[in-house]
Amino acid sequence: xxxxxxxxxxxxxxxxxxxxxxxxxxxxxxxxxxxxxxxxxxxxxxxxxxxxxxxxxxxxxxxxxxxxxxxxxxxxxxxxxxxxxxxxxxxxxxxxxxxxxxxxxxxxxxxxxxxxxxxxxxxxxxxxxxxxxxxxxxxxxxxxxxxxxxxxxxxxxxxxxxxxxxxxxxxxxxxxxxxxxxxxxxxxxxxxxxxxxxxxxxxxxxxxxxxxxxxxxxxxxxxxxxxxxxxxxxxxxxxxxxxxxxxxxxxxxxxxxxxxxxxxxxxxxxxxxxxxxxxxxxxxxxxxxxxxxxxxxxxxxxxxxxxxxxxxxxxxxxxxxxxxxxxxxxxxxxxxxxxxxxxxxxxxxxxxxxxxxxxxxxxxxxxxxxxxxxxxxxxxxxxxxxxxxxx
Amino acid sequence: xxxxxxxxxxxxxxxxxxxxxxxxxxxxxxxxxxxxxxxxxxxxxxxxxxxxxxxxxxxxxxxxxxxxxxxxxxxxxxxxxxxxxxxxxxxxxxxxxxxxxxxxxxxxxxxxxxxxxxxxxxxxxxxxxxxxxxxxxxxxxxxxxxxxxxxxxxxxxxxxxxxxxxxxxxxxxxxxxxxxxxxxxxxxxxxxxxxxxxxxxxxxxxxxxxxxxxxxxxxxxxxxxxxxxxxxxxxxxxxxxxxxxxxxxxxxxxxxxxxxxxxxxxxxxxxxxxxxxxxxxxxxxxxxxxxxxxxxxxxxxxxxxxxxxxxxxxxxxxxxxxxxxxxxxxxxxxxxxxxxxxxxxxxxxxx
Ligand SMILES: Cc1cc2nc3c(=O)[nH]c(=O)nc-3n(C[C@H](O)[C@H](O)[C@H](O)COP(=O)(O)OP(=O)(O)OC[C@H]3O[C@@H](n4cnc5c(N)ncnc54)[C@H](O)[C@@H]3O)c2cc1C
Numbered sequence: 007x008x009x010x011x012x013x014x015x016x017x018x019x020x021x022x023x024x025x026x027x028x029x030x031x032x033x034x035x036x037x038x039x040x041x042x043x044x045x046x047x048x049x050x051x052x053x054x055x056x057x058x059x060x061x062x063x064x065x066x067x068x069x070x071x072x073x074x075x076x077x078x079x080x081x082x083x084x085x086x087x088x089x090x091x092x093x094x095x096x097x098x099x100x101x102x103x104x105x106x107x108x109x110x111x112x113x114x115x116x117x118x119x120x121x122x123x124x125x126x127x128x129x130x131x132x133x134x135x136x137x138x139x140x141x142x143x144x145x146x147x148x149x150x151x152x153x154x155x156x157x158x159x160x161x162x163x164x165x166x167x168x169x170x171x172x173x174x175x176x177x178x179x180x181x182x183x184x185x186x187x188x189x190x191x192x193x194x195x196x197x198x199x200x201x202x203x204x205x206x207x208x209x210x211x212x213x214x215x216x217x218x219x220x221x222x223x224x225x226x227x228x229x230x231x232x233x234x235x236x237x238x239x240x241x242x243x244x245x246x247x248x249x250x251x252x253x254x255x256x257x258x259x260x261x262x263x264x265x266x267x268x269x270x271x272x273x274x275x276x277x278x279x280x281x282x283x284x285x286x287x288x289x290x291x292x293x294x295x296x297x298x299x300x301x302x303x304x305x306x307x308x309x310x311x312x313x314x315x316x317x318x319x320x321x322x323x324x325x326x327x328x329x330x331x332x333x334x335x336x337x338x339x340x341x342x343x344x345x346x347x348x349x350x351x352x353x354x355x356x357x358x359x360x361x362x363x364x365x366x367x368x369x370x371x372x373x374x375x376x377x378x379x380x381x382x383x384x385x386x387x388x389x390x391x392x393x394x395x396x397x
Numbered sequence: 398x399x400x401x402x403x404x405x406x407x408x409x410x411x412x413x414x415x416x417x418x419x420x421x422x423x424x425x426x427x428x429x430x431x432x433x434x435x436x437x438x439x440x441x442x443x444x445x446x447x448x449x450x451x452x453x454x455x456x457x458x459x460x461x462x463x464x465x466x467x468x469x470x471x472x473x474x475x476x477x478x479x480x481x482x483x484x485x486x487x488x489x490x491x492x493x494x495x496x497x498x499x500x501x502x503x504x505x506x507x508x509x510x511x512x513x514x515x516x517x518x519x520x521x522x523x524x525x526x527x528x529x530x531x532x533x534x535x536x537x538x539x540x541x542x543x544x545x546x547x548x549x550x551x552x553x554x555x556x557x558x559x560x561x562x563x564x565x566x567x568x569x570x571x572x573x574x575x576x577x578x579x580x581x582x583x584x585x586x587x588x589x590x591x592x593x594x595x596x597x598x599x600x601x602x603x604x605x606x607x608x609x610x611x612x613x614x615x616x617x618x619x620x621x622x623x624x625x626x627x628x629x630x631x632x633x634x635x636x637x638x639x640x641x642x643x644x645x646x647x648x649x650x651x652x653x654x655x656x657x658x659x660x661x662x663x664x665x666x667x668x669x670x671x672x673x674x675x676x677x678x679x680x681x682x683x684x685x686x687x688x689x690x691x692x693x694x695x696x697x698x699x700x701x702x703x704x705x706x707x708x709x710x711x712x713x714x715x716x717x718x719x720x721x722x723x724x725x726x727x728x729x730x731x732x733x734x735x736x737x738x739x740x741x742x743x744x745x746x747x748x
Contacts, residue, residue: 135711138641140642140710140711141642141643141710142642142643142644145642145643164711165711208715208716208717209715209716209717210714210715210716211706211713211714211715211716211718211721211724212716213716217711217714281738336728336732337736340732340736341510341533341534341732341733343576343732344533344534344573344575344576344581344729344732344733345573345574345575346573346574346575346576347573347574366576366725366728367576369728370721370724370725373703373706373707373713373714374711374714376707377706377707377710377711377714378711381707381710382707383650383652383653386652
């Protein structure tokens with residue numbers, strides 16, 4: 007099945023492109039283009055721009071106050087978005103907390119939480135991983151013990167992206183230690199200002215402060231902040247993982263990065279170097295294959311089919327390609343990447359050679375892509391079991 | 398190789414291991430480190446006995462460099478002792494400077510890039526030479542008393558070798574951090590007066606000399622990579638045995654087992670080449686093996702580094718974790734000494 011875009015689709019694309027490019031501040035675009043570190047304000051002020059057009063919660067149905075785009079329009083939105091140097095959206099609220107709340111939450115919860123997410127008022131983080139529970143999420147140990155109207159939460163989360171900036175966390179906790187691990191998990195929304203929460207930032211390999219440790223010491227969480235049934239948290243978490251995978255190809259962004267690298271190669275006079283040309287062409291074709299895998303999946307999806315776990319292939323290839331691109335940028339700029347400047351990475355100092363200056367930090371940072379969101383090993387297991395039916 | 402030499406090498410290897418174990422993670426400052434290396438006598442290792450060095454030669458250098466990689470030492474043994482010292486040891490006129498370098502009282506940085514043409518120009522003047530130009534990413538130059546610079550002689554395509562004090566008028570040093578925390582800098586020469594006696598070479602012959610020194614430098618860099626990737630491999634193997642997910646050590650999953658085996662093979666390829674290059678009797682063969690060792694160390698280093706991060710998972714994405722520091726070390730080595738493709742033709746010419 008091939009994907010055919012109608013005139014309306016094309017008009018929608020143009021509308022998105024115009025709005026985004028008209029409103030994307032040049033300075034912010036520059037930071038994104040050169041892989042400099044973004045501040046909380048960089049993210050939120052840009053998300054305000056999106057929210058003003060109700061395109062922050064772009065994937066939400068109209069019933070949840072979203073723009074109610076068709077699947078095709080959502081795809082096109084992502085494509086236009088990735089083509090520009092827009093900050094990667096902070097997805098924890100709009101793509102995770104939101105969808106769980108509007109799918110499984112009660113009316114009160116919807117009224118209480120959805121507007122803050124949609125309008126970019128609240129900053130969210132995801133409290134799943136723990137020191138002993140990474141790929142094996144069901145092994146999590148943070149407990150929530152019911153005491154009347156509250157849960158008393160104790161334990162620790164780790165690798166929590168932007169917990170240091172967040173107002174809210176959606177969190178998986180153990181509410182029943184007796185049953186099979188997956189059945190004793192519940193899904194709580196936790197106010198990050200609650201007494202008993204300590205957040206400790208952890209520096210990443212590239213020197214940024216992206217993730218955190220979060221400690222819970224007798225934190226009281228009102229029972230009304232539990233989503234759905236007690237003990238059903240695992241079901242909601244799994245629903246989200248699939249939601250996540252579909253949007254993880256990053257193909258549009260990779261296409262932009264590829265064209266930036268090609269421009270760099272030209273500026274350096276290396277575009278005709280046989281080895282550079284070969285690698286650029288190879289990556290372009292691999293990217294094209296990814297884009298077309300995605301388009302075919304989209305066509306099936308639009309046709310009413312649920313591709314389910316198959317979307318894992320997009321995560322695997324998308325992340326591998328993004329990593330290969332980050333490596334190519336380093337190879338291309340070679341010794342020009344050798345000057346390390348925190349001031350440049352923090353965008354407090356300019357550089358004559360910005361494309362090279364952020365290359366190593368980006369290469370290192372992009373190693374995360376194959377680890378998070380379900381590691382690529384885990385994605386391969388899913389495909390092996392559920393698509394190839396290998397036991 | 399005589400047994401005697403083997404014994405000495407064995408002792409050296411053990412001393413290096415002890416030294417590295419006592420120096421915590423390369424954080425010790427490299428100034429102190431230099432004194433320690435001098436006291437240990439390692440600054441004599443790279444040179445033949447005829448010029449006052451020790452006879453352990455490349456094998457000894459290789460042992461010291463593996464220690465540097467393993468301990469992430471920032472002491473500029475490679476650029477100062479192997480590169481600059483290697484040039485000095487081949488220039489009879491430089492015997493005094495070499496003696497001071499071996500004693501550790503003079504530190505000479507290498508203001509040249511392996512495999513690259515000189516970026517300085519020297520013009521003849523009444524009293525000697527005038528040097529102009531700049532060289533980038535000179536390792537540890539901010540710690541050096543002098544630099545060894547290459548320069549094109551006037552408009553010719555001849556190359557000359559010069560020693561220039563870093564405090565000479567017209568010399569500028571702009572230090573910067575490398576992504577792995579070591580230091581380098583740009584050395585600028587603004588019409589710097591150099592005495593005739595500080596040109597080290599007689600006319601001609603510089604190309605051969607440089608090729609030899611560069612070959613030794615590449616082998617030393619391969620040994621540094623080897624030390625670093627050995628740690629990456631060991632730590633990843635240990636972690637795979639320790640880290641449990643799904644009720645089992647992750648090392649019990651076959652897909653990870655195969656990848657650890659591949660890491661082990663990639664490591665062994667480098668170890669084999671480094672050790673054979675250091676032991677080869679035939680000069681030509683030793684040279685080809687040295688270049689091959691460097692190239693393979695970059696290929697293996699990339700794979701081992703990326704796999705080490707992936708198999709560790711998120712914990713290796715932290716700044717605190719050792720894996721990242723080793724990955725950066727290998728990456729910086731590659732960018733300083735040149736990606737494999739840059740050395741293909743050199744390798745072919747030596748085969
Ligand atoms: C930058 C970054 C940001 C993150 N942000 C968040 C966040 O905001 N919130 C949050 O909850 N989590 C976050 N995470 C955590 C992420 O979800 C976990 O890193 C991921 O689930 C993997 O867990 P782990 O790191 O503990 O690795 P482990 O699960 O210990 O895995 C180690 C290695 O073993 C492999 N492995 C595991 N099981 C198997 C198997 N059965 N077969 C084969 N191989 C296997 C893995 O693929 C990996 O290569 C983040 C991680 C990173 C790197």
